[in-house]
Amino acid sequence: MTSELSISQEKEAAVVHEHDEAGNSMFGFIVFLLSESVIFLSFFSGYVIYKTTTADWLPAGVAGLETREPFINTIVLVSSSFVIYIAERFLHRDNLWGFRAFWIATMAMGSYFLYGQAVEWSGLSFGVTSGLFGGTFYLLTGFHGLHVFTGILLQTIMLIRSFLPGNYEKGSFGVEATSLFWHFVDVIWIILFILIYVWQ
Amino acid sequence: MTNIPIESIGVVAQPRPGAPDNWRRFFSFSTDHKVIGIQYIVTSFIFFLIGGLFAMIMRGELITPDADLIDRTIYNALFTMHGSVMLFLWTFPVLVGLGNYLVPLMIGARDMAFPRLNAAAFWMVPVVGILMLSSFLVPGGPSQSGWWAYPPVSLQNPTGNLINGQVLWLLAVAISGVSSIMGAVNFVTTIAKMRAPGMTLFRMPVFVWTVLAAQLIQLYGLPALTAGAVMLLFDITLGTSFFNPDKGGNPVLYQHFFWFYSHPAVYVMVLPVFGIFSEIFPVYARKPLFGYRVVSVSAIVITIVSGVVWVHHMYASGTPGWMRMLFMFTTMCVAVPTGVKVFAWVATIWGGKLRLDTPMLFALGGLINFVFSGITGVMLASVPVDIHVNNTYFVVGHFHYVIYGAIVFGIYAAIYHWFPKMTGRMYYEGLGKLHFWLTFIGTQLNFLPMHPAGLMGMPRRVASYDPEFAFWNVLASLGGFLLGMSTLPFILNMVSSWIQGKPAPANPWRAIGLEWLVSSPPPVENFEEIPVVIAEPYGYGKNEPLIETKHSEELAEPA
Amino acid sequence: MNIRTVLTLAAAALLLAVISFWMGQQAYSWFPPQASAESKLVDDLFSFLVTLGSFIFLGVTGTILYSVLFQRAGKYDFSDGPPIEGNITLEVVWTAVPLVLVIWIAAYSYQIYDQMAVRGPMELVHLHLPMGMESAYAAPTEPDSAAVADPLEAIEVHAKQWSWVFRYPEQDVTSTELHLPVDRRVRLMLESEDVIHGFYIPAFRLKQDVIPNHVIDFEFTPIRTGKYRLRDSLYSGTYFAAMQTDVVVQSPEDYRQWLADAAAQTPTVAYNQAAFEYQRIIDKALIRGWKSIPPAPAPVVNYPGIGSRADEGLDSEK
Structure with a gap:
């Protein structure tokens, strides 16, 4: 009797196990992010090697990077990590409008960051071909900016989806993954900011 | 019990692949891992033939010392394309294909974790192939900087066009990288999350272990290559100076990015072959795999150690002495877990009841070739020896023994071994044996003479050479042509067996493993009922069941 | 047992x-x-x-x-072997x-x-990390160890696509053949003008990549007179395979004589396999492949050597 029961429980466990698609997706997404972080790690180590071994690091006529605006940008981006967390909390409590409000706030902060970076880029006196300094600067900030842009794109999709009736009945994997991605992009930026702006 | 969805679907034996009503699914965006597996294997085999053709033209050029058969630029383009096609379009995808077909069956899953991602990853392979081969049609021809694409040579652009062979090559490699990462995420998730009840880590077949180990390498290694490739692409197209010495760049840094991935990439290829060996020896020797747990764990050890050996490709690149010594030691350390595996296989075979069917012949031949290449590998790890033989034909001989002698042999072994499972047909044993002997002799004749040529100082990648090397090169060329011929009985065997071979039973080799418990070919959803595993995977001679029988009164252990 | x-x-x-x-x-x-x-x-x-x-x-x-050979299963023997799963010892x-x-x-x-100790005092990489391995010279057992211990003044090695030029700074002699005295520690300064080349002399078992923008110090001791091959070992583009020349190891007297003779010669254009073949393709005497980076002009040196071995074969071909 008991063994019969445990068999059927096991079978059911197997079925649940098999259909835990959101769990699999989240696992796969984390694996992907870990792998993605190695690209950044490679760029960072390249940057460190270039900076420590190049004789004329700054191109002629460039004194260094302005840190004030990028710092404000950093504050905005890092704070958005908390804002997106609040949005997620609202979703867990099934407060959709609260979720949407904070979600849109995150998107706005991300967009402000991108705008700030565009302004910074346009005001710089050096280009991508200005030696290793110019190359690595635009490579790192550009590659990170691409990730921020991807994050905002994902957030837009999630926002639109939130208006579909019954969208969260099967779980909120999309929102959780987007949020995780956003934290990832933030952490990368903190390292990047320290490497490029603080360590001059 | 009633809520098991598969029961309501009902299990219909899948029609045989190749039957007129369903051959089309191999050309469709199928999400069945078994279809995708076969798609990978067949597609990559076509590229294997193309890459082999390039090799035979090169061996034709090298049969005489002068650069007389083809122009030097064509020769350089051919060896670039030979290496790139063989790695990115044959060895990687064929092993992904075998993994795709076998892993879900072996762990008791109905499919991979992400079937659509799986199909998307596969369909990138033909795109990579078309992109890479289309570079023959652009002005200036394909990339001529080798599959390693070292700058500054890869930055030199004789035509001045933006769309040139090198750029197309980089794009193809990038797409191949995306496809591989998608595959790796899929494999790791499948193995981590989709195992049948009772299939604990130490009940997984070694093949699954090695696929996991290999795909973990893809995950940590490929991004480094991607980073290097992006920087190289910017150097070529935007004029940045990352690797361009004319503008203060550092070309040696590219070599670090490249080898950080491309050395472990060898393990991405050889690890699944270790898995294949571990599956095949117990079946045809009728003995359990010797030291199963140690063999499994040593695969993961190789994954870790292979991440810290890459500088051994750069001993001569102006690497500081301390780095040479450090990486010499780490490289030699790879020999330890590898040696453990080799000894375990020998112990598995020893005292068994051997049957020399074609899969066993290929596995044994592959093992012998692998031992040889492992020994030359340790020689190459030694800095003073490597300073002499680095970039000579000794290295070419060494890695062809690995890649052809061990890996391609392992792939052939796997294709023969699982052919009845995949197609539901038996292959012709006689043709298989003929194929083995042609391949084995061709391999020795082609690659063994490369070692003395290299020791005498013949550089690799040359279109012409000094006459003193002619003897060894003639032998190698003859071997190369023989290897080309050796694919003919294989193709004949595969095609004719698939069309009209004897129908295969579910388990023609009396092998133990979940894949052998289902029909040949397996039904669409693999398992009528997900099996509950209760034993380790190699219980030969033990007479114990691998899975729980239905409605068993005694549960061996909980899942 | x-x-x-x-x-x-x-x-x-x-x-x-x-x-x-x-x-x-x-x-x-x-x-x-x-x-x-x-x-x-x-x-x-x-x-x-x-x-x-x-x-x-x-x-x-x-x-x-x-x-x-000896542990095959019989034709009708379908039994399994002994179930030995391992042996910890x-x-x-x-x-x-x-x-x-x-x-x-x-x-x-x-x-x-x-x-x-083939690396000279200058290390290529700028990061100065602990270096414990630049010590004794290679030939303490050689008879002329006193002479050996004192390296010759550095000979400059210039690699470019696709030729080798050697310059002896003391006498201001240039040559496309590398002449070296026997039983003396020799010091070379390797430089590349374009891509990475590999300086490789099989008879010396020595190889070093030549990296642009770096001067690489390289030391060794020839101990046997004769003529050997010097090859480019790192793929350097179209005419990579033709980038070979001879190394002549001579007795100290012959070496000094050669230097003096070479110094007296006015520089002439040396034969260069790559430039020669490229010209033949331009002249449509050879079948053309894809467009190549043009080779550097054939070097102008005091001692142009006697031509490479490969060109003899090529001349007889057509």
């Missing part, structure tokens, strides 16, 4: 050891002549590795072959023995590398 098994195993091991030792001795004949002090060290190491490798290879393949032994071997090989290689 009975006494007979032990004896059989011991006899087999002895036989293997004898064959392996013989293979190790054969290994010396697989190389070009030993023309530098370093080559002796490398050959000894390689011979040791061949001995060890032969023993392992023959041991493993011999065991497999025995199984294949054996597994520990075959993990420990390779580990010890590997440490031994690494230590021996380190020692040889230390004796070679």
